[in-house]
Amino acid sequence: MITPDPQTTRIWTSLLNTGQALLEGIESELKNNNLPRLGWYDVLLEIEKAGPNGIRPYELKERLLLPQYGLSRMLGRIAEAGLITREEVENDGRGQTIKLTPKGLAIREAMWPIYAEMLVNSIQDKLSKSEAAELERILRKLGAGS
Amino acid sequence: MITPDPQTTRIWTSLLNTGQALLEGIESELKNNNLPRLGWYDVLLEIEKAGPNGIRPYELKERLLLPQYGLSRMLGRIAEAGLITREEVENDGRGQTIKLTPKGLAIREAMWPIYAEMLVNSIQDKLSKSEAAELERILRKLGAGS
């Protein structure tokens, strides 16, 4: 039977734990500042990047690799909070166009400094330049051709 | 304002994505084989390691770093599935002792080959020995003194 090297197991657990710990740290900082969860950040940013014409949910889904039902409900909650609007689409009766509201933009911008500071403190400051490069390279290898 | 190096952001996203992808891969393999989720594995293994005298939930909580309420409910579900028993404790009327049933042991053992194979395929085989060592070292640095 195939048995992984103990090192492999250690890598696996610390990969998962490290990611989780960082995530929880960021989430908790956001919550302390009465800001939405990190998941919203990516969505808001992606909508913002799409520009004033807005973006269709299915495009968001593809770009962010979110499951369709998850995105659908998240957009519902984000819209509920007044951070986006959902408009009907001209030539496709099934679809909708998502646009950022000023409030949505403001919230996204308010999240960034907190997010950024956590990234710097928890990752950047802990690694040398060469370690960072090495880590990036190895993670890319792990992700590739899964 | 503090702004992370783009490299830092890339590391963060691929750290999270890689971990998520591996996790989903393993979970999905387990599900394909009608086996429980990975979360149960750790719990079952820890109970198994505790030996025939069983283990108290609060010890499990400490060893696995699970939130108390999460563990409590998870033990409920695992017991429901007949994989563990919960007995009263002699000298502590508040507590209970968790023991693995034969079925619990069997399930844990059935999960391992699948888990193991995924670890080998998704991590071990993708990295050279030195990359693995380097990754382990760097992850440890990231986790330390958070």
Place this chain on the structure above:
DNA sequence: CCAATATAGATGCAGATGCATCTACCTTGG
């Protein structure tokens, strides 16, 4: 033109998680 099929998005249901709180029991200081 239209039946079959595909696509966009929503939703009912079950399971899981976080948070706060609750109950029951135990320990300790006066």
Place this chain on the structure above:
DNA sequence: CCAAGGTAGATGCATCTGCATCTATATTGG
């Protein structure tokens, strides 16, 4: 001995996720 505080574990509530399925519209092959 007992009141106050601590510890073990459970649970109500809201939120979130996965899965399957549903509705509505669009596209396509005959």
